[in-house]
Structures are given as structure tokens and as C-alpha cells.
Amino acid sequence: MNFGLTDEQVMLRDTARALLAKECPPILVREHVDDPTVALPLWSQLKDFAALGDGPCTDLCLFVEETGYAAAPGPFFATTALFAPLLAAIDHELLSAVLAGDTTGTVAVAGADGHWMLNDELVKTFVPEADRVDWIAVVDASARVRVVPSADVSTRQTRTVDFSRRFFEVDTAAVAGAPAIELDPAAFANLTARAMAALAAEMVGTSRRLFDMALAYAKERIQFDVPIGSFQAIQHRLAECSLAVERATAAAQYAAMTLDANDDERFRAVHVAKAAAGNAATRSAKDSIQIHGGIGYTWEHDLHLYLRRAIGSEYWLGTTSWHHDRLADLLMPI
Amino acid sequence: MHLSWGPEEVAFREELCAFLDEHVPPEFERGYDYAGEGEGEDGTDIVPEWARQWQATLFDHGWMIPGYPPELGGRNCTLVQTLVYLEELASRRVIRSFHYPGYGIVAPSLLEFGNEEQKNLVPAAVRGDTIWCIGMSEPNAGSDLAGLQTRAVLDGDRFIVNGQKVWTSYASVAQKCFVYVRTDPDVPKHKGISLLIVDMDTPGIEVRPLRHLSRSAGFAEVFFTDVEVPVENLVGGLNDGWRITQGSLAHERAGLWVEGVCRLDATVQSLIGVAERCGRSRDAGVRRDIATFYEQASSLRALGHKGFSSFAQGSSAPEHSYMKMATSEIGKAASEYGMELQGAYGAVMDPERGEESGRWVNYFFLSFANTIAGGSSEIQRNIIAQRVLGLPRS
Ligand SMILES: Cc1cc2nc3c(=O)[nH]c(=O)nc-3n(C[C@H](O)[C@H](O)[C@H](O)COP(=O)(O)OP(=O)(O)OC[C@H]3O[C@@H](n4cnc5c(N)ncnc54)[C@H](O)[C@@H]3O)c2cc1C
Numbered sequence: 024m025n026f027g028l029t030d031e032q033v034m035l036r037d038t039a040r041a042l043l044a045k046e047c048p049p050i051l052v053r054e055h056v057d058d059p060t061v062a063l064p065l066w067s068q069l070k071d072f073a074a075l076g077d078g079p080c081t082d083l084c085l086f087v088e089e090t091g092y093a094a095a096p097g098p099f100f101a102t103t104a105l106f107a108p109l110l111a112a113i114d115h116e117l118l119s120a121v122l123a124g125d126t127t128g129t130v131a132v133a134g135a136d137g138h139w140m141l142n143d144e145l146v147k148t149f150v151p152e153a154d155r156v157d158w159i160a161v162v163d164a165s166a167r168v169r170v171v172p173s174a175d176v177s178t179r180q181t182r183t184v185d186f187s188r189r190f191f192e193v194d195t196a197a198v199a200g201a202p203a204i205e206l207d208p209a210a211f212a213n214l215t216a217r218a219m220a221a222l223a224a225e226m227v228g229t230s231r232r233l234f235d236m237a238l239a240y241a242k243e244r245i246q247f248d249v250p251i252g253s254f255q256a257i258q259h260r261l262a263e264c265s266l267a268v269e270r271a272t273a274a275a276q277y278a279a280m281t282l283d284a285n286d287d288e289r290f291r292a293v294h295v296a297k298a299a300a301g302n303a304a305t306r307s308a309k310d311s312i313q314i315h316g317g318i319g320y321t322w323e324h325d326l327h328l329y330l331r332r333a334i335g336s337e338y339w340l341g342t343t344s345w346h347h348d349r350l351a352d353l354l355m356p357i
Numbered sequence: 358m359h360l361s362w363g364p365e366e367v368a369f370r371e372e373l374c375a376f377l378d379e380h381v382p383p384e385f386e387r388g389y390d391y392a393g394e395g396e397g398e399d400g401t402d403i404v405p406e407w408a409r410q411w412q413a414t415l416f417d418h419g420w421m422i423p424g425y426p427p428e429l430g431g432r433n434c435t436l437v438q439t440l441v442y443l444e445e446l447a448s449r450r451v452i453r454s455f456h457y458p459g460y461g462i463v464a465p466s467l468l469e470f471g472n473e474e475q476k477n478l479v480p481a482a483v484r485g486d487t488i489w490c491i492g493m494s495e496p497n498a499g500s501d502l503a504g505l506q507t508r509a510v511l512d513g514d515r516f517i518v519n520g521q522k523v524w525t526s527y528a529s530v531a532q533k534c535f536v537y538v539r540t541d542p543d544v545p546k547h548k549g550i551s552l553l554i555v556d557m558d559t560p561g562i563e564v565r566p567l568r569h570l571s572r573s574a575g576f577a578e579v580f581f582t583d584v585e586v587p588v589e590n591l592v593g594g595l596n597d598g599w600r601i602t603q604g605s606l607a608h609e610r611a612g613l614w615v616e617g618v619c620r621l622d623a624t625v626q627s628l629i630g631v632a633e634r635c636g637r638s639r640d641a642g643v644r645r646d647i648a649t650f651y652e653q654a655s656s657l658r659a660l661g662h663k664g665f666s667s668f669a670q671g672s673s674a675p676e677h678s679y680m681k682m683a684t685s686e687i688g689k690a691a692s693e694y695g696m697e698l699q700g701a702y703g704a705v706m707d708p709e710r711g712e713e714s715g716r717w718v719n720y721f722f723l724s725f726a727n728t729i730a731g732g733s734s735e736i737q738r739n740i741i742a743q744r745v746l747g748l749p750r751s
Pocket of ligand 1: 526735
């Protein structure tokens with residue numbers, strides 16, 4: 024197994040990092056709280072990378088690690104990690120326009136319980152960015168897919184702790200009669216795994232942001248005449264936190280590699296990745312606030328923007344405990 | 358980034374497997390999770406005869422340290438092939454040797470810092486014909502190794518050594534010892550340390566075995582009273598010992614992550630078996646806990662490989678600093694969980710109740726060796742904070 028990046032991958036990651044640092048500063052994430060349209064110029068930059076939606080999972084993951092680092096709002100994740108792979112799996116004619124960045128979409132699967140699993144409910148939950156994308160792909164209980172204009176369904180926002188990612192409840196009753204395309208349930212399982220792996224990678228980026236902020240603060244904040252980062256209690260907390268982030272980084276990359284290889288390990292690896300990323304995200308969120316002290320508790324400080332993204336992501340596409348439970352089902356079949 | 362090994366590694370593994378299928382001694386079927394404990398109390402059976410023969414067989418076939426040239430028990434393998442080798446051995450729960458200091462610390466240190474004559478000691482150290490022990494720790498110098506006080510005074514063509522080492526593993530059976538001594542007490546403590554090769558049968562050396570927590574023989578105290586050591590046994594320069602300690606510790610850590618990770622994997626797999634035998638494998642809490650251990654173990658394996666990939670590309674691999682601390686701490690938690698799964702029987706250690714009885718208590722005890730020896734977990738966290746994260750020293 025080789026975790027080394029190719030020259031192209033290094034370039035992709037560096038480009039993403041520089042682009043997001045410039046186009047998605049904390050002020051944009053903050054303004055997005057009250058005005059989602061501020062994310063539009065960002066999308067006009069990110070859409071050049073929409074083709075990642077149908078490439079190797081490892082490349083997509085490298086990119087979304089950076090969108091997670093920036094807590095980027097907008098339709099990029101929904102379009103590339105959910106919608107495009109689904110279109111590819113059903114050989115849909117819209118795919119080329121999506122990969123060209125000319126149109127956007129999202130996917131509606133979960134029912135009332137919020138789990139990304141096949142069900143026959145008409146009201147779909149936790150559909151990201153449903154009001155601002157062009158298309159919604161609705162997946163029914165037998166994994167049949169209906170790709171419909173988002174304007175054809177009614178949406179209602181479900182507000183969460185995270186302002187940077189917007190979720191919607193979507194009533195699909197009006198489009199229940201639209202033409203449907205069969206998706207092999209095994210293909211659905213792979214798509215789900217890919218979405219979870221991409222989210223894990225995104226969360227690794229958010230965790231790293233929170234960790235970097237804590238580390239930088241620990242080096243600059245002086246108390247008792249020394250940087251707080253010289254105190255062992257702070258050092259050991261940061262050492263453990265960085266372990267959590269490093270472990271999650273490796274687990275997410277490994278999961279992406281197993282998906283690209285269609286390896287038998289892939290489902291286990293994806294549960295491991297999302298759980299490790301959830302652990303890293305919540306841990307770095309908590310440690311970072313604690314290490315910042317009072318300033319970290321303020322609305323004015325940017326820390327909470329990333330804390331919110333971290334917590335919101337933990338609860339999407341399966342919590343850490345949910346992934347542990349699914350992993351247990353694979354390790355210890357009943 | 359890609360998952361599979363290339364054809365060269367696959368062919369390499371096949372050759373290795375053919376060798377192992379033919380030569381692995383049957384004694385390994387009993388399962389060896391840890392070497393370095395005898396059954397008796399004096400420590401003389403720590404390295405059983407069959408294990409000595411196994412190590413010699415590996416050496417003679419070029420499978421002891423595959424990255425070394427044939428005359429040193431290897432076959433000039435690449436780094437990646439070495440990784441394949443370590444993983445294959447660990448997945449079979451086969452260990453190369455029952456005494457790691459010789460091949461793991463002494464050999465690489467002598468190859469890097471020794472003179473030509475000292476390098477001649479390497480083949481026997483790797484083949485296991487010479488058993489070595491490492492005399493670093495002292496009663497007043499543990500984590501703070503540089504505080505060591507065992508004194509060596511140059512007197513013509515020999516050093517006179519006086520002092521005491523402690524926790525010296527293999528001292529009861531070793532022929533030679535790497536002894537770190539103070540050769541200049543008047544300079545800052547890191548600058549006055551030297552490394553000597555000492556024959557354990559030199560007059561003035563007394564070894565007093567100490568038993569491990571488990572009650573079995575393990576390490577020892579070693580006393581030095583006017584021990585004469587020829588000056589040519591100095592390794593590296595006079596007062597240059599600290600640099601070598603840093604080298605030997607790095608050698609100790611470099612390949613150990615694979616064994617740490619594989620041992621942890623095996624422990625987690627065994628937990629599943631215990632849960633089944635104890636009728637707890639359907640308990641939702643137990644299932645979640647075991648999956649959590651699995652998640653930790655397999656993400657650490659990925660982290661080790663990730664570090665290895667940068668190492669093999671010639672970059673530094675900060676990932677490896679995490680591995681010892683993480684695998685040992687999680688291993689401790691997992692072995693404690695093995696006890697907990699057995700309910701009221703968790704603390705039973707009664708041979709009449711079957712071979713398994715007390716196994717997890719033993720794992721639990723042994724797990725402390727890993728969180729204390731070779732740099733405790735607290736010291737590892739200091740290292741991560743200061744060297745990897747760049748935080749200021751306190
Ligand atoms: C099974 C086993 C085999 C061993 N084999 C050998 C051997 O072959 N040769 C040899 O030379 N030694 C050997 N050792 C010794 C081992 O290296 C030392 O035990 C280890 O370095 C710790 O030193 P210490 O025991 O003096 O503990 P101390 O250094 O006294 O530590 C006590 C406690 O204080 C903590 N502590 C110390 N300093 C700090 C700090 N700066 N910050 C935070 N916490 C700190 C430690 O983490 C530990 O929890 C062995 C030990 C064991 C358990």
C-alpha cells in the first residue's frame with residue numbers, strides 16, 4: 024500500500040489549498056450565516072473542479088479535505104460527492120454538464136430517521152443545499168432514481184448547529200410519478216460508501232483547521248510569563264489531539280484507496296474512516312475551544328465557525344457510534 | 358496513492374511464505390505474544406534453545422534482517438520488501454528472535470558508529486550467537502537518561518567502571534552489554550556520556566535478577582565494581598554517547614510500529630473470540646466497544662503505512678512518533694477489556710481452569726512494559742509536542 028501522492032495529486036492539493044484560502048476566508052463563512060448567496064462567487068471558482076465527481080475517490084478526498092479546512096459553504100460537496108457519482112452509476116445524460124461545472128445537484132435518500140438507507144418514505148431528510156442546486160436525485164426503496172429539477176419539489180430548511188452546510192427536508196410526493204432509472208443495490212452501497220469516505224476526508228480538513236488554530240494560539244498566548252504551549256497539560260492535550268487528527272487522515276485516505284481498488288475491505292474501511300474522523304472532529308473542536316479559553320467562547324472569534332462544521336458533520340451520514348455499530352455487524356455477524 | 362503492492366513485492370512475499378511454511382518451528386503454534394519472560398525465577402530460560410536455532414536459521418537463509426547484505430543475515434531488500442516481511446511475520450504471530458537488543462539496537466548502532474573491529478561483532482549479534490543487553494537505565498536515571506551516573510575513568514589503555522544499572526533485560530543470559538557511562542562529570546550532562554562494550558563475564562560485574570510484575574523472571578540489576586574495560590571497547594568518540602543513544606532509540610522505534618500494530622490487531626481479533634465464548638457477542642455495548650478498538654487499531658495501521666510511505670520516499674515521518682504511544686496505550690485498554698468481558702472471572706488466574714485462564718491478566722500486565730520501557734507514554738507525548746508540533750520546552 025502506498026500513501027505517497029503523485030505529482031499531480033500534490034498539485035491538486037496545493038491548488039485547492041491556495042484557492043480556498045483566498046476565496047473562502049472566515050469572513051465569507053461568517054457572512055454565509057445570514058446570506059447564503061455569498062457562496063455563489065466561491066462556487067464559480069470551485070466548479071472548475073466538478074470533474075472530480077467522476078474521478079478517483081482519492082483525488083476527490085484530497086480536494087474536499089481542503090473544502091473542509093475552509094468550512095466551504097455551497098453546492099460543491101453535494102454535487103461532486105453525492106450527485107455526480109450517482110449520475111455516473113445510472114449513466115445519466117446530465118453527467119457531462121455536471122462534470123463541466125455547468126449545473127449542480129444533490130441527492131435525497133434518508134427518511135424520517137435521518138439514516139442514509141433505502142426507504143419508501145416520500146419526505147426525505149437532511150438533503151444538503153436542496154434549495155440552491157439545479158437538480159435533485161431522489162432514491163426510493165428499491166434504489167430507483169428520479170432526477171428532477173429542484174424547483175419541482177417543496178423544500179423546508181432544517182436548521183442545524185452548522186451554518187456552513189444547509190440541510191433541507193424535501194417532499195418528493197409531487198415527483199413520485201417521474202420516470203425512474205434502476206440502480207443496482209450493490210451500486211447504491213458503493214455510492215453510499217463513497218459519500219461517507221468523502222465526508223470523512225472533509226471532516227479531517229475541518230479537524231486540522233481546529234487543531235492548527237489551537238496549536239498557533241498555544242504558541243502565542245502568554246500566561247505566567249511563558250507561552251501556554253510550554254505547559255505540559257496543554258502539550259499533552261495537543262499531542263493526543265494531533266494523534267486523533269493524524270489517525271483520521273490516514274484512515275480516510277485508506278478508505279478512499281480501498282474504494283478506488285474496489286477492495287473487499289472497503290465497507291469496513293469506510294466505517295473506520297467516518298468514525299475516526301468523527302472522533303478527530305469532535306475532539307479537536309473541544310480541545311481547541313478549551314485551549315483558547317474565554318476568547319474561544321465568543322461569537323466574534325472565528326473558532327466556532329469550524330466547531331460548528333465539525334459537529335454538524337459528525338451528525339451527518341452516520342454518527343461515530345452508528346458507524347461503530349455497523350462495523351460491529353461486519354466484524355461479528357449475528 | 359494506491360492499495361496493492363507491485364509484482365516485485367508479491368513475488369517477494371511468495372518466496373518468504375515458502376520459506377516460512379517450511380521452517381517455522383512448531384513451538385510458535387502455542388502463540389508467542391511477548392518474548393523476554395522466562396518461566397523460572399532466575400531468568401536463564403528467557404531465550405529457549407529452539408528459539409536460538411530459529412534465529413540462526415533465519416540468518417543463514419538471509420531472512421533475519423532482509424535489508425542487510427547476506428553476510429549480515431539479509432538479502433539486500435528494499436524498504437518496501439522489509440515492510441512486507443515484517444507484516445507477514447506478524448500476521449503469523451511469529452517473532453524473529455527472543456532477544457531484540459542484539460539485532461535491534463546493537464547491530465544498527467555498531468554499523469553506524471562503530472569502528473571496523475566493532476563491526477565484526479555484528480553478524481553474531483544478528484544471528485543471536487551473542488546475546489546482548491542494554492545498560493542505560495539506572496536507579497536515578499530513567500526517563501532522564503542523561504542523568505546517568507555510572508562512572509568510567511580512563512586509566513592508561515582501559516576504563517575503570519563503577520556504578521549500577523537497573524531494569525536491564527536479558528542481563529542474566531547476555532554475554533555482552535552496551536553500557537552507557539559518565540566519562541566527564543564536569544560538563545553539561547548530555548556532553549559527558551560515552552558508550553562501552555562490556556563483556557558480562559568481566560570480573561567485578563554482578564547480576565541480580567529482578568522479577569517482572571507477572572512474577573516471572575525478566576530484567577535485572579547490574580552492579581559494576583572496578584570493572585576493567587579495554588579502551589578499544591569505546592564506541593564512537595569519547596563523550597559522544599548521547600548522540601548514539603538518540604540513534605539507538607530511533608532504530609528501536611523505526612520498525613517497531615509494524616509489530617505494535619500487528620499485536621494490537623491480534624488482540625482485537627482475540628477480543629471477538631472472548632466475547633463469543635463469554636456469551637456477550639450480541640450485547641450492543643460490547644459490540645460497539647470492540648468495533649471502537651478495531652477502528653483505533655486499523656486507523657493506526659493506516660497511519661503507520663502513511664508514515665512508511667513518506668519514509669520510503671526519503672522524507673521525515675513524524676507519523677512514527679505517534680505509533681509507540683498509541684499502540685501501547687490502546688493495547689493496554691484492549692487487554693483490560695479482555696478481562697472485563699469475562700465478568701467475575703476476569704481476575705481468575707488458575708491453571709486448573711484451563712490454559713486460557715489468566716491470559717488477559719497477563720496481557721494487561723505486559724501492556725505496561727510497552728507504556729513504560731523505551732520512553733514512557735508521557736515522554737512520547739513530550740516528544741510529539743516539542744519535536745513534531747514545535748511547542749516550546751517547559
Ligand atoms: C519491561 C521493561 C524492560 C526494560 N528493559 C530495559 C533495558 O533492557 N535496559 C535499560 O536500560 N532499561 C530498561 N528498562 C527501563 C526503562 O527504559 C525505564 O523504566 C523507563 O525509561 C522509565 O524510567 P523509570 O523507570 O526510571 O521511570 P521514571 O523516569 O522515574 O518515570 C516515572 C513516571 O514519571 C513520568 N515522567 C518522567 N519524566 C517525565 C516528564 N518529563 N514529563 C512527564 N512525565 C514524566 C514517567 O512517564 C512515569 O510515568 C525497562 C523497563 C521495563 C518496564
